[in-house]
């Protein structure tokens with residue numbers, strides 16, 4: 710038995726990031742492991758226990774309670790959305806805003822999940838007050854752990870809507886659940902991820918439209934509302950909000966991925 714054989718076993722399972730699993734179990738870089746001969750027997754036992762879970766469709770992120778976003782590690786628990794790389798588009802746009810001297814006093818990340826966007830917002834705008842909201846207690850717990858690990862001060866609230874806010878925001882960022890019921894079945898199964906984090910209604914855009922409307926009510930004049938979107942959406946769904954749309958950004962696959970609105 711050597712590391713290459715173990716690695717090959719993982720490669721046979723579809724959709725599994727072999728590097729992530731190998732490095733998480735053996736605690737060393739894959740390149741180094743593949744050139745080693747000696748393996749700790751206890752770790753081989755652990756490997757096969759995890760291999761069985763992976764074969765049953767368990768997500769490695771939930772097994773190891775960690776995930777990555779922009780090459781950085783974040784704590785995660787089952788049920789909380791595993792960050793997707795497309796969400797980096799929002800981070801890139803926040804950096805652009807910063808370069809244009811935008812300096813928000815208050816920022817809201819609605820539907821924060823693991824807290825990735827709130828954490829990046831606080832890094833980019835360190836003088837802002839950042840509020841992170843999620844309806845799932847477990848997501849709020851992950852955000853708390855992640856913000857503490859990264860030594861960033863973020864206000865975390867478990868809530869279901871925007872009505873709880875008395876003070877308005879200069880910037881709202883969100884990656885709402887945006888799959889339709891049909892897409893949820895077609896692109897699934899999303900084992901371990903909560904349906905609440907993925908499905909935005911029968912057509913997919915109902916939650917987004919609700920958050921856009923409610924979000925505008927707590928947005929200051931000249932404030933920005935930035936949302937990740939489904940590439941299948943057309944501007945027509947926006948109706949009276951289309952006049953506030955100032956920018957549509959594509960992701961690295963060339964698919965529509967983000968809308969930016971300004972309140973005037």
Ligand SMILES: C[S@@+](CC[C@H](N)C(=O)[O-])C[C@H]1O[C@@H](n2cnc3c(N)ncnc32)[C@H](O)[C@@H]1O
Pocket residue numbers: 789790791792793796819820821822823824825826842843844845848868869870883884885886887905906907
């Ligand atoms: C697509 S996930 C995004 C998570 C994270 N922001 C990210 O980009 O990885 C949507 C998030 O919205 C949360 N959510 C769904 N409905 C909600 C509601 N009514 N109020 C607050 N959060 C909600 C889910 O729990 C989930 O964490």
